[in-house]
Amino acid sequence: MTQPVPFPPSLWASVTPDRPAAPALEGEIRADMAVVGAGFTGLSTALALAERGHKVVVVEAARAGWGASGRNNGQVIPTMTGAEPDVMAERFGAVGERFAQLVSDSAANLFKLVRRLDLKCEAEQTGWFQPAHSPGRVKLSAARVEAWARRGAPVSLLSADETAALTGSRAWYGGMLNRSGGHINPLAYARALAGAAVAAGVSLYENSPVQSVERTPAGWVVSTAKGRVIADQVMMAANGYTDWFAPGLAPRLAHSLVPVLSWQMATAPQPEAVRAKVLPGRQALSDTHGDLRFFRWDARGRLVSGGALIVPFNGAERLKRLIGARLAGIFPQMGVPTFDFVWNGRIGMTDDRMPRFHRVADGLWAWVACNGRGVALSSALGPVFADAMEGKAEADLPVPLTPVRPYPFHGVAKLVAPTLLAWYRHKDAVEPS
Template sequence: MATERTLPNLWHATAPAAPETRPLSQDLTTDVAIIGGGFTGLSAALHLAEKGVKATVIEAKMIGFGGSGRNVGLVNAGMWVKPDDLISTLGPEAGNRLLTELGDGPSMVYALVEKHGMPCEAVRNGTLHMAVGSEGVTEIKDREAQWQKRGAPVEALSAERAHALTGAEGFSGALLDRRAGTIQPLAYARGLARAALAAGAEIYTDTPLTGAEHQGDSWVLKAGNNTVRAKQVILATNAYGGLFAESPWQAHTQELTILPYFQFATNPLPDAVAKRILPERQGTWDTGLVMTSFRMDQQNRLIFGSIGRLDAIAEGTHRAFAARSLRKLFPFIGNFRFEYWWDGRIGMTTNNLPAMHTLAPNVVSVSGYNGRGIAPGTVFGRALASHVTGETSAIPLAETPVTPDTWRGVKSAFYHAGAQAKHFIDRRF
């Protein structure tokens, strides 16, 4: 198994405690085995349990170990791909269906939060896609036109209005999407787990999947030192499946280019400063070639992120860039320090859209959220639950064969090295 550095993650420090779980300690039989305890797997477990289906989640580490516990926490609508480009790729029928499902994704997330009383710092005041230069203005206006013709409540804002809503210097405008919002992502994942358990699902943590054998009409999965027998399997590991080398059905991870993304969180800022930064508490990301993001949490910490991995060599470069960026963006910020820093893996596909696969008989997966994990993961979890229980056309994606990206390793290395080089020189003057 590959390992990752243990870093001080804000979400782990501030999320409510996870529901009590334990490693699998006996053989069991279930209707649907779900591999992965993140947004997708937990949403699938919750919706299966609500249908009266016996669902069992097998998680190699802990609830929200992967991208669900490292996310920026933006509950975005749709995908990163522009609507017209998405339809050009998928076709009108499939494309419009996916746009509808994911456009309504934030509503689904916030409805689940309210229904199950999840304490996860949920704020639904929209998100802001910040425009960098004239090219950024062109991009957000194009996105505005494409979404507005589909009836979405999005609006391109002037530089002055963008400044008023963020307090940030240097942007040429912003696209406000009122469908969206922010959330404490690990708290949300833990809330999904608690709701799934209450509905009757089972969750086993610290239980890696190491083997699988098809016997008759069922799968016998080797999980830890025990087995799980299930007729249906949902693989919900996304960008983190490749960390566990012994796991079966690894092929789908070979089509994901790993885009690393780091975040730094300040100490709680003084009220007078915090009130000037994102006063309505939208979350942001920008149109820059090497994207950055910033948002606030409930304790007035300012969280800044960008592309890059916090390994022992690159961490100093990214830390210095984050500090310079906050001082450039918010000249009034005063003294601050970084209390938390962490990174994660974003699974990117060649067309920047999710992919659905049947990896073996009765083994299905959806992966490749391309930086949009919260709402799509929740939506696809529900869709996978419907799919394995026999509902036709439950998933708003056409099934495709796994197509490994032979350049994925090179591209991942380029993203890491390129971001480090750019962050070394950016915002020094």
């Protein structure tokens, strides 16, 4: 029997009801479509395919939501980290414009899916706010509002006074509000999505690390220690965890992103008086710092935040001091909070902050590198990859398909990437107005 993979501790793991584990894969199964990974992308792709009548198998190394999908902050953000919509269109033409539109609609579509399937995941479509940390960044916020508004996004530019009223802080100079965003309990969303997929006819197998994906005369073969799936089409949806359980599974794909630890934290439940003054509208917030400030309330009155470290040694205790002091500075009403939970997970990063979409081979699809914007985008990609696997012309897809390009000296890049935080902090401090 396959040994179950322990679920990493976090706020979400502590408060989210578990679902019965799916069986491990044993023996041979024939399917139309196979999906590797039961995170947001894998589950939303499988759900879309099953709702269209296909026989779909999802094979997960651990449990649904075990990776980045179940460990993130839960902010539903309808933008990319550093890739501007006009740049997407300039770089990729009509496909880039369709991708920008996909991103613009991604948060609204996630909440529509939650309502359609009645997914129990503490979903709050209260908006997402990106405040500007300097006068110069207000100019960037204004440009972003103009660019996203041209694509129909419900965005507006807030003044410094409006920002203070929305956030409860004078730490920022203004910013962009997108009313389609919000936040969810990401692990609850993953588990609910898994339940919806199974109810739609998807065969889910957990605790079944995939060891290889190979093309044979019979079709694509997805192999685990005790079983295999033969399918016409395969979606690789493991992102930053592609090489975690089997380093030899897809090394070129795994080396086409740089995995970085993202740290999340949750305070003790805060008094009602604090919650009435700090983000009283319960928006999700992540600002324009390179060393990002990000916050949102959960359903139990905890402020869920996080931070970044160059060296992870004793990370939880160091972050409690760092982020505790940061929160007290931004929100004096709160004082220095105590933290009940600190956890981390891998996110996939690229040098240009753009995700990578691939037709790896005929019938083999993949995407990697959410760059910290995976919640809304990965859910939006499910129907897109379902279209691709059904044979929609590549030129008509709303994602730019590119060849897999591994980073040279990938091991060195993994070591160097966290040190870029020092550069981000320097830029944050010296940016001119």
